[in-house]
Amino acid sequence: MDQPLLVFVTVAEQKNFTRAAEQLHMTQPAVSQYIKTLERMVGTKLLERSNKYVRLNKAGIIVYHHAKEILGQYARMQCLVDDLMHTASGLLSLGASYTFGEYVLPHVIAGLHAQYPLIKPRITIGNTKEIAELVLNHQLDVGIVEGGLQRENLYVEPFAEDVMYVVAAADHPLAQQEQVSAAELTEATWIVREVGSGTREATEKMFAALQLTPADLLEFGSTQIIKESVEAGIGITLLSYWAIRKELSRGGLRRLAVRGIPVVRSFSLVTPATRFYTKATQIFLERVRQEGTLPALPD
The missing domain is CATH 3.40.190.290 (D-Maltodextrin-Binding Protein; domain 2)
Known part of the structure; x- marks a missing residue:
C-alpha cells in the first residue's frame, strides 16, 4: 500500500489533520510528515491550510482523483492475491441504477448472502451515468445499468x-x-x-x-x-x-x-475493461447471469 497516498486521501476527506490521524491510528506529526513527503514527490503544495480549514488546491484535486484510483487498484490486487488462498469473502462494491438497484438487486443479494455469507456487499445507487463513472474510476467492482451504454475502458454486457x-x-x-x-x-x-x-x-x-x-x-x-x-x-x-x-x-x-x-x-453489467475479478465478483456476476435470478416478466 502506498502510505503517503492513503494519508493524503484521508486528510482530504476528513478536511482535518487531527481527525485523519485518529482514523489512521497515527500521530498528527506523522500525518504531516507523510503529506510533506508526497508534496515533495509531486513537486508542489497540495493542500491549503489555515487554523479553520484544510482543503485541496487545484493540484491537490488532481492528485486526489488519481490517488483514489491507485488505492482502489491496490485493494483489488490484494483481494485477487488473497483469493488464490481463500474461499470467496470480503467486500463486494456494487453500484446499480435506480430501477435495478431498488427493485431487483435486493433479491439477488438475498440469494448471494444465503450461499456466501462471508461476502459483504456494499451498494451504491445512482443513475446510469453516475454508476458508469464510478466503475470507470475503480470505485465500484461492478455496475448494473439500464439501457444502452458505450464507454471506453468499460466492458458492458447486457444480461436481462x-x-x-x-x-x-x-x-x-x-x-x-x-x-x-x-x-x-x-x-x-x-x-x-x-x-x-x-x-x-x-x-x-x-x-x-x-x-x-x-x-x-x-x-x-x-x-x-x-x-x-x-x-x-x-x-x-x-x-x-x-x-x-x-x-x-x-x-x-x-x-x-x-x-x-x-x-x-436491457439491463447491463458494467465492469472495468481489465476484467481481473476477485472470487466474490466472479460469483456475483455468475449469479446475475443465471436464469431465474430475476422475477418473471409478464406475459
Missing part, C-alpha cells in the same frame, strides 16, 4: 431484458380507454426522471418514436416519487415493469394501451 409500460393512476381518464392516441399522450402531464437516467433515455426515445412533444413535463429525481405522484393523479409516466409490478397487482396503477408499448431495453 427489461420491459417498460406507460402507466397512470387507476382512476385517470386515460386508464379507462381501450386505446390512447398520440394526441392524448401529447396533451397529458408527463412525469420523467432526470437527464443521465436510463429511464429518462428510454422515455426520450419513446417520445421520438411516437412523435410526441409533451407540453407539460415534470422532472423528478426518484422512481419512488414518480410512482407516488402518478398514483396521486398528477400525470402519467414510462417505468420499468420491475418498478411497478406491485402497484399493478394491487390496482393502484394501470398500463395504458399505447401503440408501440411496451418499450423493451
Whole structure:
C-alpha cells in the first residue's frame, strides 16, 4: 500500500489533520510528515491550510482523483492475491441504477448472502451515468445499468431484458380507454426522471418514436416519487415493469394501451475493461447471469 497516498486521501476527506490521524491510528506529526513527503514527490503544495480549514488546491484535486484510483487498484490486487488462498469473502462494491438497484438487486443479494455469507456487499445507487463513472474510476467492482451504454475502458454486457409500460393512476381518464392516441399522450402531464437516467433515455426515445412533444413535463429525481405522484393523479409516466409490478397487482396503477408499448431495453453489467475479478465478483456476476435470478416478466 502506498502510505503517503492513503494519508493524503484521508486528510482530504476528513478536511482535518487531527481527525485523519485518529482514523489512521497515527500521530498528527506523522500525518504531516507523510503529506510533506508526497508534496515533495509531486513537486508542489497540495493542500491549503489555515487554523479553520484544510482543503485541496487545484493540484491537490488532481492528485486526489488519481490517488483514489491507485488505492482502489491496490485493494483489488490484494483481494485477487488473497483469493488464490481463500474461499470467496470480503467486500463486494456494487453500484446499480435506480430501477435495478431498488427493485431487483435486493433479491439477488438475498440469494448471494444465503450461499456466501462471508461476502459483504456494499451498494451504491445512482443513475446510469453516475454508476458508469464510478466503475470507470475503480470505485465500484461492478455496475448494473439500464439501457444502452458505450464507454471506453468499460466492458458492458447486457444480461436481462427489461420491459417498460406507460402507466397512470387507476382512476385517470386515460386508464379507462381501450386505446390512447398520440394526441392524448401529447396533451397529458408527463412525469420523467432526470437527464443521465436510463429511464429518462428510454422515455426520450419513446417520445421520438411516437412523435410526441409533451407540453407539460415534470422532472423528478426518484422512481419512488414518480410512482407516488402518478398514483396521486398528477400525470402519467414510462417505468420499468420491475418498478411497478406491485402497484399493478394491487390496482393502484394501470398500463395504458399505447401503440408501440411496451418499450423493451436491457439491463447491463458494467465492469472495468481489465476484467481481473476477485472470487466474490466472479460469483456475483455468475449469479446475475443465471436464469431465474430475476422475477418473471409478464406475459
